[in-house]
Each structure stands twice: as C-alpha cells, then as structure tokens.
Amino acid sequence: MPTYIDFYGICEIKTPKCVAMTGGHVTAVWITQDCVLVNVCKPCLDENIHQEGWRLEHEKVKQGFADIAVYSEDDDAPQIIVKIRNTEDASPEWVKKIYSEAVKDSVISKVPYFLLATPDIFYLWRQENTHRDQNFPEAFPIKTKQFLEPYLKAHSINRENTGISENSESQDPDSVIENFKNIVRKWLTDIATRQSVQKDLPEFLNKFYKTIADGFVRTDVFMHLEPYAVVEGEDASNKGMPLSANPYNPETEWNLYQSWMEGWETKNWILESLLAQKKQKMEAEYPQWNKKRDEWIGRVNNLFTLIYSWLKPLEDNDYLKISYKDISISEQSLGRYSVREMIITFFNNDKIELGPVGLNIIGARGRVDMKMGMRTIGIIGTDDDSGWMFSERESRLGKPKTWSFDEYNFKAILAEFAEEL
Numbered sequence: 001m002p003t004y005i006d007f008y009g010i011c012e013i014k015t016p017k018c019v020a021m022t023g024g025h026v027t028a029v030w031i032t033q034d035c036v037l038v039n040v041c042k043p044c045l046d047e048n049i050h051q052e053g054w055r056l057e058h059e060k061v062k063q064g065f066a067d068i069a070v071y072s073e074d075d076d077a078p079q080i081i082v083k084i085r086n087t088e089d090a091s092p093e094w095v096k097k098i099y100s101e102a103v104k105d106s107v108i109s110k111v112p113y114f115l116l117a118t119p120d121i122f123y124l125w126r127q128e129n130t131h132r133d134q135n136f137p138e139a140f141p142i143k144t145k146q147f148l149e150p151y152l153k154a155h156s157i158n159r160e161n162t163g164i165s166e167n168s169e170s171q172d173p174d175s176v177i178e179n180f181k182n183i184v185r186k187w188l189t190d191i192a193t194r195q196s197v198q199k200d201l202p203e204f205l206n207k208f209y210k211t212i213a214d215g216f217v218r219t220d221v222f223m224h225l226e227p228y229a230v231v232e233g234e235d236a237s238n239k240g241m242p243l244s245a246n247p248y249n250p251e252t253e254w255n256l257y258q259s260w261m262e263g264w265e266t267k268n269w270i271l272e273s274l275l276a277q278k279k280q281k282m283e284a285e286y287p288q289w290n291k292k293r294d295e296w297i298g299r300v301n302n303l304f305t306l307i308y309s310w311l312k313p314l315e316d317n318d319y320l321k322i323s324y325k326d327i328s329i330s331e332q333s334l335g336r337y338s339v340r341e342m343i344i345t346f347f348n349n350d351k352i353e354l355g356p357v358g359l360n361i362i363g364a365r366g367r368v369d370m371k372m373g374m375r376t377i378g379i380i381g382t383d384d385d386s387g388w389m390f391s392e393r394e395s396r397l398g399k400p401k402t403w404s405f406d407e408y409n410f411k412a413i414l415a416e417f418a419e420e421l
Contacts, residue, residue, distance in 0.1 A: 009024075009026045009276070010022065010023055011024065011026050011039060011040055011041040011044055012038050012039050012040065013038065013040045013041075013044035013045075013047075013048060014044065015043065015047040015048070017043040017044065017047055018041055018043060019041050019042075019043055019220065024041055025041065025042075025218065025219075025220055025221060026039045026040055026041050027039070027040065027042075027045075028040075029045070042220040066078070066081045066082060066108075066220075066221045067082050067084040067117075067219065067220065068081075068082035068084070068181065068184060068188060068217060068218070068219050068221075069081055069082065069217070069218050069219075069221045070082075070188055070192055070212045070215045070216070070217050070218075071217075071218060072215050073214040073215055077111075079111065079112050079113065079211050079212050080111065080112065080113040080115055080188075080211070080212055081102070081111050081113075081114050081115070082114075082116075082117055082184060082188070083102060083114075083115070083116050084117050084177060084180060084181045084184065085117070085118050086118070086119065086176065086177050086180070087118050087119075088118060088119050088120045089120065090118055090121070095116065095123055095139060099114065099116065099139065102114060103127070109127065110127075111127060112126065112127060112211055113125065113126055113127065113208055113211065113212075116139070117180070117184050119144060120143070120144055120145075121142065121143060121144060122141070122142040122147070123140070123141055123142075124139060124140045124141075124204075124205075125137055125140070126140070126204065126207070126208070140205075142205075147187055148183055148184070151186055151187055152183065181219065185217055185219055188212065188217050189216075191209055191212055192212050192213060192214065192215045192216060192217055193214075194213055194214070282333070285333070289333045289334055289335075292334070292359065293335075293337055293359070296334075296359040296366055297337070297339050299381065300339055300340065300356050300366075300368065303379070303388065304324070304340065304342045304354070307342065307354070307410065308322055308342075310411065311344065318347065319346065319347055320344055320345060320346045320347065321345045322342065322343070322344060322345075323342075323343045324340045324341065324342055324343065325340070325341050325343065326338050326339070326340060326341075327339060327340075327355060327356070329356065329357075329358055331358050331359060331360050332360065334358075334359060334360070339356050340356075341353060341354065341356065342355075346418070348421055350421055352370065352371065352372050352414070352417060353369075353370075353371045354369070354370050354371075354379070355371065356368050357369055357378075359381075361380075361381075364380045364381050364382070365380075365381030366380075366381035367379065367380055367381065370413070372417050373420075376392075377390055377391070377392045377413065378390070378391040378392065378400075379405060380402070386404070386406070388405040389402050389403065389404060389405045390402060390403050390404070390405050390409060390413075
C-alpha cells in the first residue's frame with residue numbers, strides 16, 4: 001500500500017545504526033511476506049538490505065532518498081536535493097549517470113536545484129525548465145575546497161582537498177562519509193540562515209543562495225511519492241518484482257486490503273504525521289515565541305502605566321476613573337495568553353476602552369485599539385524611541401492617517417470625546 005510522505009516517528013527496526021530510536025525521520029515499508037507495515041529510518045533500511053537479505057521491490061526508495069534537503073521557509077517544498085558520493089576525479093559520464101538516475105524520480109526532478117557533492121568537486125544543477133524528454137542540463141562545477149575550507153579547518157581536516165576519500169585508511173568508511181555529509185550540511189545551514197556570505201559570486205550561485213535563504217536543512221530524507229515494498233528474507237516469493245508485476249491472487253489481495261483497513265486509516269495517518277511534524281517545529285520555536293509574547297505583554301503594561309501618569313490628576317479630581325480587566329487573546333505561534341485591558345470611565349459613566357489586539361500585526365509591532373463609542377483609533381507599535389503612534393482609517397480606501405503618540409495628542413483625543421459627554 002502507498003506511503004506518500006516521510007514523517008516524524010519512531011523506528012521499529014532499531015539496528016545499532018538507528019537514528020530514530022526515540023523519534024526521527026522515518027518512512028513506512030511493507031513487509032510483503034507478513035503483510036505488515038513497518039516504520040523504519042534510512043540507516044536501518046540500508047542495514048537490513050545489506051545484512052538481513054531484504055530485497056527492494058520498487059526502486060523509488062533508492063531514487064527518492066536525499067542525503068540532505070533544504071526546505072523552503074514554510075516547510076512546504078524542498079529547494080535543493082543533495083546526494084553525497086565518496087568519489088574523486090569523477091568522469092563526466094559517471095556524473096551524468098548519477099544525475100540521470102536521480103531525476104527519474106518524479107519528486108527530485110521538480111526540485112529547483114540538485115547537488116552532487118564529492119570530495120573534490122560540487123556538481124550543481126539548476127532544474128527549472130527541465131523535462132524528461134529533453135537533454136539533461138550541464139552541471140555547474142565548483143571546487144569543494146572553495147566553499148568548505150573553513151568547515152574543514154573546524155573539523156581539523158587538512159588534506160589537499162577535503163580529506164574525505166576512499167583512501168582514508170585510518171577511518172571507518174561510514175564515519176568518513178558521515179563526516180563529509182555533516183560538513184556539507186553545516187555549509188548549507190549557514191547559507192539558509194544567512195551566516196555564510198560570499199562576495200563576487202557568479203549569477204548562477206547568487207540565485208542559488210537566494211533560493212535557499214531562510215529555509216531549513218534536513219538530512220536522510222525520503223522523497224518518494226510512489227509506493228514501494230520490501231521483501232524480507234531469501235524465501236520470500238516474487239523477489240525483486242515491482243508491485244505492478246505481482247501476479248494477481250484474490251486471497252492475497254483481500255488479506256492485504258483487510259490488513260490495511262484494520263491497521264491503518266490512510267487519511268488519519270497522513271494527518272497525524274503532518275501534525276507531528278508541525279508540532280515538533282512549533283515546540284522547537286516555542287522558547288523564542290514565549291519570549292516575544294512576554295515582551296509584548298510588558299510593552300502593553302508600560303503603555304498603560306504611561307497613560308495612567310497622564311490621567312492621574314484628572315482621576316484625583318474625580319473627573320474620571322481608571323480600571324483594568326484581564327482579557328484572553330489567541331494568536332498563531334503565541335498561543336492563548338492573558339493581557340490587561342484599560343478602561344477610562346468618566347463621571348457620567350461614558351467609557352473609553354484600550355484593548356490589545358495582538359502582536360502579530362502586519363506592518364506593526366503590535367496594536368492596541370482605543371474604542372470610543374463608534375470611533376476606534378489604533379495605537380500602533382513602532383521601532384522608534386516613543387514605541388507607539390496613533391493610526392485611524394478615515395475611509396475604506398487609502399492609507400490610514402497616522403500621527404505622533406504623546407501626551408498632548410492623547411489628551412486632544414479625550415477632549416474631542418468630552419465634547420459629546
């Protein structure tokens with residue numbers, strides 16, 4: 001049965017090389033002999049293929065795997081797929097073969113950039129306007145050392161190129177290639193977070209840097225969109241056959257269908273996987289947004305303290321009374337939180353309410369609405385010394401009128417309101 005996305009979960013295989021024992025990026029594979037669906041991470045899948053005799057019935061898992069992927073800022077789609085290969089002095093034919101095999105995958109072929117990273121050369125393809133029936137575009141070759149030298153020094157690698165090749169006899173081959181992948185990941189992360197600045201880049205690379213800016217990097221990502229299955233052990237029937245080539249067997253088909261319907265509700269599973277990813281992302285960002293929320297509440301309290309200092313003489317003479325009440329606001333990222341609302345009650349019981357609207361306001365650092373009957377004036381957060389300004393929309397069309405937030409203008413508004421008392 002189809003597994004359409006990689007997702008955050010716990011690997012059920014748990015080999016010594018497992019990277020998702022307590023949670024991580026996994027995908028689901030069918031064990032066709034037992035008619036069960038198993039969550040497995042990439043290292044455990046590789047280990048079972050190499051050591052336990054698992055046979056892939058569908059090559060999409062090979063073509064659709066990315067060693068590294070950089071996703072857009074909203075985690076919507078990959079912007080670059082990276083394949084890591086430990087091959088130096090590669091021939092043009094070998095490079096073209098790796099690329100042509102990779103872009104057979106319907107997902108990878110639609111990603112803006114594809115990078116084949118080798119110890120001595122980076123081969124970068126820009127894939128826009130590329131179709132399967134066209135000739136493959138030429139790779140843009142970059143000397144690996146040109147970009148990775150600072151990272152190599154940080155890893156104490158001082159060989160002529162990257163120090164990562166099949167001749168690294170003193171290291172385990174798996175750890176060598178893993179080190180190389182970590183260095184490439186760090187380089188891409190610095191570009192995505194705008195910490196890596198390169199001057200005088202060719203236009204081709206400038207566009208590449210801009211494309212992945214503000215994105216985020218993931219490793220060991222399954223990119224397939226088509227179903228695949230795994231045959232376990234040497235005794236499994238129909239070894240190596242694609243799913244579509246399996247001979248039809250009504251009993252087998254029914255067992256597969258029944259097993260799937262009993263164990264998996266497809267839509268719920270995909271929804272749960274998506275929610276798990278979004279929740280993980282939100283929890284990672286929670287401390288940052290928690291700080292922003294507390295700062296926003298503090299700014300509102302400071303605003304009310306300032307206004308109270310302007311109005312205290314009037315309150316002392318019983319012209320008005322200042323009171324507060326807690327209100328609840330719900331905002332994306334900030335969640336639901338409690339903040340104070342200020343109420344100015346005049347001697348005849350007419351009121352002006354100053355209520356926070358929220359922090360996440362387009363073009364402003366938060367907004368507090370000043371409600372006076374049918375009229376509403378916004379107090380808009382700014383980056384200048386005063387921290388606030390007045391804003392009022394006089395008609396549905398055009399920009400709102402803005403003016404300085406200070407004691408004189410605040411009392412002028414109250415004077416206009418008092419004329420109607």
